[in-house]
Amino acid sequence: MVQTRQWLLANKPTDLPELDGPNATFKLTTTDLPGAKDDEVLVKALYLSNDPAQRGWISRDIKPERLYTQPVKEGTAMHARALCEIVESKSQRYKKGDWCLASTGWSEYAVVPANQVQPAPELPGGMSRTHYLGALGFTGLTAWFGLTEVAKITKDDIVVVSGAAGATGSMCVQIAKKIVGCKKVIGFAGSEGKCKYVEKIGADVCLNYKNSSFARDVEKATPGPDGFATVFFDNVGGEQLDLMLTRMARDGRIAACGAISAYNTAPERTTGLKNWFEVITMRLHISGFIVLDYISQFPKAREVFTQALKEGKLQIDEGEHIVNGGFDDIPKIWMQLFSGRNIGKLVTALQ
Amino acid sequence: MVQTRQWLLANKPTDLPELDGPNATFKLTTTDLPGAKDDEVLVKALYLSNDPAQRGWISRDIKPERLYTQPVKEGTAMHARALCEIVESKSQRYKKGDWCLASTGWSEYAVVPANQVQPAPELPGGMSRTHYLGALGFTGLTAWFGLTEVAKITKDDIVVVSGAAGATGSMCVQIAKKIVGCKKVIGFAGSEGKCKYVEKIGADVCLNYKNSSFARDVEKATPGPDGFATVFFDNVGGEQLDLMLTRMARDGRIAACGAISAYNTAPERTTGLKNWFEVITMRLHISGFIVLDYISQFPKAREVFTQALKEGKLQIDEGEHIVNGGFDDIPKIWMQLFSGRNIGKLVTALQ
Structure with a gap:
């Protein structure tokens, strides 16, 4: 005992x-x-x-x-x-x-x-x-499967990651930029220090969502129509997701991983998504996912990570x-x- | 001139x-x-x-x-x-x-x-x-492609259709129930008369969203977990969509066709979707679509309609x-x- x-x-x-x-x-x-x-x-x-x-x-x-x-x-x-x-x-x-x-x-x-x-x-x-x-655990695997299996990213994608300085987000940025080699990777984070870190690990740019200019900054970073985001890996939900609905390219894919902005608020008191119409007009594809659904593929993903670590692609x-x-x-x-x-x-x- | x-x-x-x-x-x-x-x-x-x-x-x-x-x-x-x-x-x-x-x-x-x-x-x-x-025009084709190409319905699906008495919705109900033969088809409409019509053309049940018991009625019509909706064809958006996020089965598919509930309100004044977390936990798949993207397949769809009319499957x-x-x-x-x-x-x- x-x-x-x-x-x-x-x-x-x-x-x-x-x-x-x-x-x-x-x-x-x-x-x-x-x-x-x-x-x-x-x-x-x-x-x-x-x-x-x-x-x-x-x-x-x-x-x-x-x-x-x-x-x-x-x-x-x-x-x-x-x-x-x-x-x-x-x-x-x-x-x-x-x-x-x-x-x-x-x-x-x-x-x-x-x-x-x-x-x-x-x-x-x-x-x-x-x-x-x-x-190397569920967190990194979440980033991997969300990007590769849910959003199916390729080199041609312009990828936005919210919560980019977080556990999952920081892996997303590196996978998208350094392992897959996406055209552009844009992070969202909540402080200048975090943004610096996100850019250091590979993001082309990281925007501070606490800045009053955030919406304009996002618009500038995703100039339409050719610069619209083709993929959004979302850890945050709420206002950042709502804004991104207006910045996605036609047939853009959203991997809905988390919604930390709303976790501590009862649903009825959250602001709610208001730009839903963009889902229709831009033919967006949104998929929620849970890493546990990919357990059978974990070993393969871990091999990729091991190789990327060796090659210095993951910090x-x-x-x-x-x-x-x-x-x-x-x-x-x-x-x-x-x-x-x-x-x-x-x-x-x-x- | x-x-x-x-x-x-x-x-x-x-x-x-x-x-x-x-x-x-x-x-x-x-x-x-x-x-x-x-x-x-x-x-x-x-x-x-x-x-x-x-x-x-x-x-x-x-x-x-x-x-x-x-x-x-x-x-x-x-x-x-x-x-x-x-x-x-x-x-x-x-x-x-x-x-x-x-x-x-x-x-x-x-x-x-x-x-x-x-x-x-x-x-x-x-x-x-x-x-x-x-x-037989864009309206019916919208129903057809939304159900068959976007939501990819089969006989095994439990399909919910909002705006079910409308032009597109009424075609959805008939396609799902009579042409594809889905397990269960549930309509949402805004009056008792409309609900009667929707049931007449094939819905197993049609619920009046103006009734105060609507949320409970939907819950009863989609009892979890086996009775959760596997497909939602949404013409309405807003509160009906938000409610349906809580009634979708795991890996449920939502074909986002319209959002008439919000068309006459500026986005910032709409209520907004509050149950987003369900998209993640239930791994929902949402796709917006526009019928014009399927023009090359129109002739095939029209053949299906012609045949269905002959067989009395479409009223x-x-x-x-x-x-x-x-x-x-x-x-x-x-x-x-x-x-x-x-x-x-x-x-x-x-x-």
């Missing part, structure tokens, strides 16, 4: 999750875990992945049958993916001390079936294993923002996702 | 077009036409097609490069398609007295290049030639609402499109 601390979902939020007070979204608790049974492993979470998608899993506004995964139930541990060390193994696949990836939730320790754990072997060139949570070290924190700090660090402070993947290093 | 009356676009509207007053949208004028030159025909418009799409062509809010056709310029004749009689022909293809289809605009007479005119031969079974403007006579009017009444009759009164195709018979 192992004792573990856990953060439970206490109250499903409709707006910004609350850290304190009577409606606090999460609640810290301590619970006893049974030991690992046959074909199970007991793991200790070392690094936690922080993902905007987690906000969807706890939303009061989303019905379970409308989500691609089990939503978190109130009174149970918050879901999260972690880079872990195996503490006890009842599986032939793993031994004590191995590193692995697992959906532990916000828990110090977790008992997981061995077949639901992925190995996290050492990476070449001394790269940090935390990249398994970001660039992932700066695309990671690791925050050290105690177990108590988990919700607070996770909430940084919504304050727009971090560049790249936000990872919590548990002390 | 022929004298003709014409309705000009006087003021581009941002909201509902105005029939009178200083900002009247249209203005009646009289002008002289040159006679037909070589390879041209002089036609007299007998029946005018009234189409919601025309509202887009005169909008102040739409930039020319964002439209699929030349917008109407202020001071020039309002664009419209008409069923005409040839009055004078300088082309070997047509002779005086022939019937044809042409883009005459709101004009009694027009001179048109013969290669931009389509013949309108007599229809079998005494069917009215006015169907060339509706069920088009009731799908036409012909209003007799003088030339003065053209704008007023056209405006009926936006009052929700007519069932099926609204055609103006010029007296």
Whole structure:
């Protein structure tokens, strides 16, 4: 028997999750875990992945049958993916001390079936294993499949990426510009510093959506008709998406990956998309997608990434923002996702 | 030289077009036409097609490069398609007295290049030639290509059609249910009378969006997860589309054909789509389309319609609402499109 601390979902939020007070979204608790049974492993979470998608899993506004995964139930541990060390193994696949990836939730320790754990072997060139949570994990794969399978980008495309300094967006920019070699890559981000970073990793230009000139800047960067965007990889939704509907080329493709601008607002209070008519007149093609639908193709994508790393086409070290924190700090660090402070993947290093 | 009356676009509207007053949208004028030159025909418009799409062509809010056709310029004749009689022909293809289809605009007479005119031969079974403007013309073809090429419907689909009593919607219902044989066809319309009509022509059920119970009715008609809609053919946009985002099955397809709910409101004053997140979680696929992109396939589609008419699978006579009017009444009759009164195709018979 192992004792573990856990953060439970206490109250499903409709707006910004609350850290304190009577409606606090999460609640810290301590619970006893049974030991690992046959074909199970007991793991200790070392690094936690922080993902905007987690906000969807706890939303009061989303019905379970409308989500691609089990939503978190109130009174149970918050879901999260972690880079872990195996503490006890009842599986032939793993031994004590191995590193692995697992959906532990916000828990110090977790008992997981061995077949639901992925190995996290050492990476070449001394790269940090935390990249398994970001660039080399679901985040990078989301960028890859959204661009190559959903939007089907080619060299001829003019690609716009929102949330371009974020975990997924920064991979999108590099994949589009450096791996596929798209004609033009335009990023949107929320500060001058982020924009500089996005341009450094390959964007032809990155526009700060907080500038009052943003709409004009976008117009200038996508001059019609030949310069209209042919692809939009959208992590943000809301006003940036609405604006982009007016800047897409005929038959333009939109890969709808995320909508972080609206995650902390109940749907009825969001501004809403107003330029829908452009979808019709410009024959736009919009597809929502979830990276989990492409699991069978993960190995092939990872090969591409490995090759691109070797060739220096991917710069992932700066695309990671690791925050050290105690177990108590988990919700607070996770909430940084919504304050727009971090560049790249936000990872919590548990002390 | 022929004298003709014409309705000009006087003021581009941002909201509902105005029939009178200083900002009247249209203005009646009289002008002289040159006679037909070589390879041209002089036609007299007998029946005018009234189409919601025309509202887009005169909008102040739409930039020319964002439209699929030349917008109407202020001071020039309002664009419209008409069923005409040839009055004078300088082309070997047509002779005086022939019937044809042409883009005459709101004009009694027009001179048109013969290669931009389509013949309108007599229809079998005494069917009215006015169907060339509706069920057997662009309207019916819009329904056909939206369902078969954009949404790619099959027997297994649960299809929802908004504006189901309208010109395009009523063809959608029949194509989906009677020609393709879809599992379930659900219509949305704006009165009990319209709903009865939609059910009569083949819908399993038609729901009145003006009822306060509409959202619950839609939920009941598309019970999740097995009863979620797999296809939505949308003529309306706005709130009905926003609601349908929450009722689509995983990988559901939306054919975005029209957005009549928003045509008479400037984009910034529309309610906007708020349920965008469902596009992502349910991996929805949305495609805008314009029937003109399928011109090369028109003959094949017409063959299908001819066969379906023979087999009694299409009932088009009731799908036409012909209003007799003088030339003065053209704008007023056209405006009926936006009052929700007519069932099926609204055609103006010029007296």
